[in-house]
Amino acid sequence: MSPQPAQAGTLAGWLLALADSKRLLGIRYGEWCTGAPELEADIAATAMAQYELGHARILFGLLSDFDHDPREAERGRSPAGYRHLPNLDQPFAGWTDFVVANALVDTALTVALESALASSWKPLAQRLRKAVEEEAFHFLHGQAWLVRLAGQRASRAGLAGRLERAWPPVLAWFGPQGSGLSTLARAGLLGQGPEAMRRSLAERLEPALRRAGLPGPPGQVVWDGWSQETRRAGPVALDRETFRLLARTEATEVEG
Amino acid sequence: MPAEVYELFARKTRHEPLHHVGTVTAATEELARVYARSTYDEERWVEMVAVPRRAIVPVTALRPLIEDGGG
Numbered sequence: 159m160s161p162q163p164a165q166a167g168t169l170a171g172w173l174l175a176l177a178d179s180k181r182l183l184g185i186r187y188g189e190w191c192t193g194a195p196e197l198e199a200d201i202a203a204t205a206m207a208q209y210e211l212g213h214a215r216i217l218f219g220l221l222s223d224f225d226h227d228p229r230e231a232e233r234g235r236s237p238a239g240y241r242h243l244p245n246l247d248q249p250f251a252g253w254t255d256f257v258v259a260n261a262l263v264d265t266a267l268t269v270a271l272e273s274a275l276a277s278s279w280k281p282l283a284q285r286l287r288k289a290v291e292e293e294a295f296h297f298l299h300g301q302a303w304l305v306r307l308a309g310q311r312a313s314r315a316g317l318a319g320r321l322e323r324a325w326p327p328v329l330a331w332f333g334p335q336g337s338g339l340s341t342l343a344r345a346g347l348l349g350q351g352p353e354a355m356r357r358s359l360a361e362r363l364e365p366a367l368r369r370a371g372l373p374g375p376p377g378q379v380v381w382d383g384w385s386q387e388t389r390r391a392g393p394v395a396l397d398r399e400t401f402r403l404l405a406r407t408e409a410t411e412v413e414g
Numbered sequence: 415m416p417a418e419v420y421e422l423f424a425r426k427t428r429h430e431p432l433h434h435v436g437t438v439t440a441a442t443e444e445l446a447r448v449y450a451r452s453t454y455d456e457e458r459w460v461e462m463v464a465v466p467r468r469a470i471v472p473v474t475a476l477r478p479l480i481e482d483g484g485g
Contacts, residue, residue: 205455299448
């Protein structure tokens with residue numbers, strides 16, 4: 159069943175937020191294709207980057223069903239027009255940030271994709287099924303590193319602090335209960351509304367966090383200054399170098 | 415926890431035996447699993463296993479190509 163006009167704009171906005179987040183996550187992972195603590199982690203980061211960028215392509219492609227030009231969505235926006243998770247605004251300052259994003263941000267996006275698998279709008283469910291399967295090893299990687307870093311005295315305190323700071327923008331990104339995603343869930347276009355997605359995310363991470371003795375989600379989501387349009391409190395703060403990369407179009411003419 | 419070497423064995427169909435595809439070095443079994451998948455993803459394996467190198471029991475030991483003092 160196609161989205162009704164009343165929900166089409168909300169769904170397109172959500173797909174754009176997912177696509178932007180996947181694309182940014184892919185770029186952030188890719189920045190660690192060398193420089194991770196071990197060679198195998200370099201390779202894992204590169205592989206995960208490739209998958210995230212592939213998932214972003216699928217999501218941008220879905221926008222064409224809403225009379226959006228995917229190419230325009232990908233390359234024609236100002237930095238303020240991006241709708242990604244705030245956690246991805248800046249390059250990861252270190253491997254600990256990578257691990258926190260891998261465990262928390264990537265899993266939040268997987269929860270969102272899984273919710274789309276239950277959509278009554280078949281293209282959404284069909285095109286994202288493989289993406290959800292591919293996320294299984296990203297989840298294992300994030301969990302394994304979370305537990306490993308938590309077990310090392312040198313990295314434990316930094317990890318706990320970064321995780322604590324990472325939770326609030328992720329939880330708020332789904333939006334308040336009763337807002338846009340609730341409407342989509344009620345219409346059958348998503349399998350879960352925002353509160354259920356937050357709960358799924360917390361449940362998914364709970365075993366690894368408990369094992370590692372790390373903080374779970376805060377008890378309450380803070381909505382002060384939160385904007386429905388940008389899905390965050392405060393302005394989009396994408397770093398300039400990343401924006402230059404996102405908006406770049408090869409100027410050289412290609413023959414043929 | 416110190417990293418250790420895992421030998422990886424895989425097969426593409428149920429009808430062929432597992433064969434050696436490579437190694438990964440990892441600090442935990444969980445990471446060995448993840449690294450094996452991301453490093454050796456060139457095929458759609460129906461089965462892949464990782465064996466810690468320390469668990470391998472040598473039967474016929476490989477002799478060095480050049481023996482010490484053999485010249």
